[in-house]
Amino acid sequence: MGMLWTGMRERKHFKAAVGFLCLNIIGFLCFTLGPVLLSLYMSFTNWTLRRSVELQWVGLRNYRELLTDSNFWFFLYNTLYFMLAIPFTVCASLLLANMLVDSMQLKRRALRVRIASIILAIGALNCTFLFLVGRPDPALILAVIYAGAAAGVLWGSVSYRTMLYVPSFASGVATIILWQQIFNPYHGMANNILGQVAQWLNLDVTLPTWLNSTKSLLGFLPLPETFSSGGFGLGAREAIMIMGFWMGIGGNNMILYIAAIANIPQDLYEAAEIDGASGVGKFWHITVPSVAPTTFFIAIMATIGGLQGGFEFARIMTQGGPAGTTTTLAYYIYTKGFVEQDLGYAASVSWVLFAIVFSLTLVNWKYGNRKMEAAT
Amino acid sequence: MKKPPSKDLVRRGTGLSLKFLFVSVLCGIMFLPFIWMICTAFKSSAEVEGAHFWPKLFSPDNIRIVLQMIPDPFTHEYVNLSLLRWIFNSFFVASWVTALQVFTSCMAAYAFSRIRWRGRDQVFLLYLATMMIPALVLTIPRFQIMVSLRLVNTYQGLIIPSAFSAFGTFMLRQFMLSIPQSYDEAAEIDGAGHLQIFLDVIMPLARPGMITLAIFTFLGNYRSLMWPLIMIKDAHLRTVPIGLLAFQGEYGTQVELLMSATLICLIPLIMLFIILQKQLVRGINLSGGVKG
Numbered sequence: 085m086g087m088l089w090t091g092m093r094e095r096k097h098f099k100a101a102v103g104f105l106c107l108n109i110i111g112f113l114c115f116t117l118g119p120v121l122l123s124l125y126m127s128f129t130n131w132t133l134r135r136s137v138e139l140q141w142v143g144l145r146n147y148r149e150l151l152t153d154s155n156f157w158f159f160l161y162n163t164l165y166f167m168l169a170i171p172f173t174v175c176a177s178l179l180l181a182n183m184l185v186d187s188m189q190l191k192r193r194a195l196r197v198r199i200a201s202i203i204l205a206i207g208a209l210n211c212t213f214l215f216l217v218g219r220p221d222p223a224l225i226l227a228v229i230y231a232g233a234a235a236g237v238l239w240g241s242v243s244y245r246t247m248l249y250v251p252s253f254a255s256g257v258a259t260i261i262l263w264q265q266i267f268n269p270y271h272g273m274a275n276n277i278l279g280q281v282a283q284w285l286n287l288d289v290t291l292p293t294w295l296n297s298t299k300s301l302l303g304f305l306p307l308p309e310t311f312s313s314g315g316f317g318l319g320a321r322e323a324i325m326i327m328g329f330w331m332g333i334g335g336n337n338m339i340l341y342i343a344a345i346a347n348i349p350q351d352l353y354e355a356a357e358i359d360g361a362s363g364v365g366k367f368w369h370i371t372v373p374s375v376a377p378t379t380f381f382i383a384i385m386a387t388i389g390g391l392q393g394g395f396e397f398a399r400i401m402t403q404g405g406p407a408g409t410t411t412t413l414a415y416y417i418y419t420k421g422f423v424e425q426d427l428g429y430a431a432s433v434s435w436v437l438f439a440i441v442f443s444l445t446l447v448n449w450k451y452g453n454r455k456m457e458a459a460t
Numbered sequence: 461m462k463k464p465p466s467k468d469l470v471r472r473g474t475g476l477s478l479k480f481l482f483v484s485v486l487c488g489i490m491f492l493p494f495i496w497m498i499c500t501a502f503k504s505s506a507e508v509e510g511a512h513f514w515p516k517l518f519s520p521d522n523i524r525i526v527l528q529m530i531p532d533p534f535t536h537e538y539v540n541l542s543l544l545r546w547i548f549n550s551f552f553v554a555s556w557v558t559a560l561q562v563f564t565s566c567m568a569a570y571a572f573s574r575i576r577w578r579g580r581d582q583v584f585l586l587y588l589a590t591m592m593i594p595a596l597v598l599t600i601p602r603f604q605i606m607v608s609l610r611l612v613n614t615y616q617g618l619i620i621p622s623a624f625s626a627f628g629t630f631m632l633r634q635f636m637l638s639i640p641q642s643y644d645e646a647a648e649i650d651g652a653g654h655l656q657i658f659l660d661v662i663m664p665l666a667r668p669g670m671i672t673l674a675i676f677t678f679l680g681n682y683r684s685l686m687w688p689l690i691m692i693k694d695a696h697l698r699t700v701p702i703g704l705l706a707f708q709g710e711y712g713t714q715v716e717l718l719m720s721a722t723l724i725c726l727i728p729l730i731m732l733f734i735i736l737q738k739q740l741v742r743g744i745n746l747s748g749g750v751k752g
Contacts, residue, residue: 094578100654101577108568111624116590119601123593126600183479220514224495229488236480246734247487250494253733256683257701258722261708262497265715271509273496330490336676343668347638381634385627392594396685400705417596427600434597441592 127431146432154310163412167390169325173332181341189240200234252335260400263327267294292318298409312407320410344378380452391441413437501719522720546703554681557622561677565628573636587626613693635669700725
């Protein structure tokens with residue numbers, strides 16, 4: 085009797101699940117699972133966009149070729165190197181979110197308006213003075229800072245969240261072209277500022293040539309010949325990582341963290357305060373463990389995205405150069421598939437990439453789940 | 461007589477001021493590239509290569525050129541772009557994708573987080589696994605499917621493949637897992653079915669997650685490059701990134717024109733984000749758990 089009841093209940097649940105899932109499953113089969121299987125088939129063939137070549141089953145030839153392809157290992161190294169920036173970006177996002185989660189508003193509106201107008205007045209005087217003595221550039225930058233401070237006092241952290249999110253949602257073709265110009269070694273903004281700082285500090289340094297340089301921060305390692313390392317220093321990869329940091333710090337991760345921190349019950353903090361916890365202590369012992377599910381989600385997404393990333397930057401900024409140092413596996417797949425039209429080989433590279441992503445995510449999943457169970 | 465402010469209040473005030481100072485300076489640094497971009501948009505072409513930000517001669521000519529109000533001074537021809545059309549196309553496509561994707565993902569996320577059924581975790585792992593497949597790989601077979609459905613070079617071809625997303629399902633599932641089970645258990649005891657629990661209990665509580673997903677999806681599609689690049693052949697169907705890329709190809713050396721076009725493309729997005737940001741913040745504060 086009990087068994088029958090459970091069975092009926094289970095069937096009812098199953099029917100409901102089918103109802104909720106049907107639309108999504110159909111789309112999933114047509115536009116995700118179907119294409120996946122087709123591309124898996126491609127990786128065992130010599131599939132190409134050239135009409136003259138006959139389609140042939142080549143078995144594991146593509147995969148064998150790939151393991152001895154020195155380019156593949158070089159581009160895998162590049163991809164992993166770019167991913168070294170991820171933990172820094174995520175930590176910065178969490179710190180920013182923790183800072184911006186409370187409203188940062190003074191209680192009385194009249195007081196806010198007064199302080200904001202004082203800031204604006206000082207800013208106006210300061211900037212006008214700088215402008216009149218013929219230094220419009222610092223005046224411009226200070227004007228933005230003063231305006232940001234005034235908006236912050238008036239509307240609280242909402243205005244900062246909005247401002248910090250701007251680089252992330254503006255990212256795309258346009259901002260990548262913008263950064264390409266910024267890293268121009270001769271008239272770009274990066275070297276202009278660095279040059280002025282060096283002059284001010286009386287330092288005699290050669291400025292990095294950014295996107296034209298094969299140097300890297302790990303260039304001191306004894307890397308193989310084929311990795312075209314230009315030694316220790318700032319190069320094209322660092323330029324792209326700086327751009328990535330700029331785009332990522334106030335973006336989706338920060339918004340996810342703000343949502344997560346806002347959902348932490350306030351009484352946890354109150355209890356910790358009674359126990360005499362400091363600000364750092366509260367952050368470390370309450371905030372960090374409480375947002376663990378979000379960190380877990382971000383870690384998984386960042387691993388997946390990082391291993392597949394780098395296509396847009398390489399395509400728009402560097403064409404994978406100099407000497408292949410900014411070519412990631414995604415860009416390699418693109419050039420193999422669409423430029424050299426060797427779709428079968430490109431598919432096999434992507435399946436190896438998938439194997440790497442999948443195993444890393446499994447590790448993440450096992451380790452993350454265990455950590456979360458320990459925390460609760 | 462006025463009481464002097466307590467030590468605690470002074471300390472808090474200093475902390476808050478330092479916080480304001482830090483974040484304001486950070487915002488200033490983050491905005492440097494944009495300041496540079498805006499300044500460049502108003503520079504004359506002779507001035508672009510200079511080290512300074514502020515243009516010596518502030519002129520809106522570049523803006524007027526890219527809006528096709530005046531011809532390019534060098535070629536004496538109107539530049540080949542239609543910014544407003546691109547912006548409309550991007551908004552149209554991204555809105556449809558967002559609406560469809562949030563709808564399908566929300567339903568699927570409910571099935572994955574709230575209903576217990578056999579094989580649930582296996583199917584979910586399959587979803588998760590396909591999320592790791594590089595998008596470039598899916599692009600080729602997807603394109604062939606769109607060819608056989610005769611949807612190449614249409615709006616539908618841009619919208620339909622993106623209307624279903626494993627990412628959205630995953631995100632909303634994680635969000636729904638953080639809603640206490642006791643809510644729907646209580647509703648179930650009151651005799652509510654799954655549809656009712658979904659509509660009346662979970663959907664309202666998952667709204668912040670849905671809004672976040674909607675923003676992600678909208679922005680992702682607004683700036684998506686690869687898929688429209690393959691699908692769209694006609695100039696009148698171009699979205700903003702495709703248009704800008706073509707513009708860069710044609711007028712790549714004229715940075716000042718490119719920056720003006722970028723500036724105009726960014727304005728509607730910024731306005732939209734300010735509107736959505738308010739709603740996001742309002743929805744985020746899910747207060748308390750189950751009470752009494």
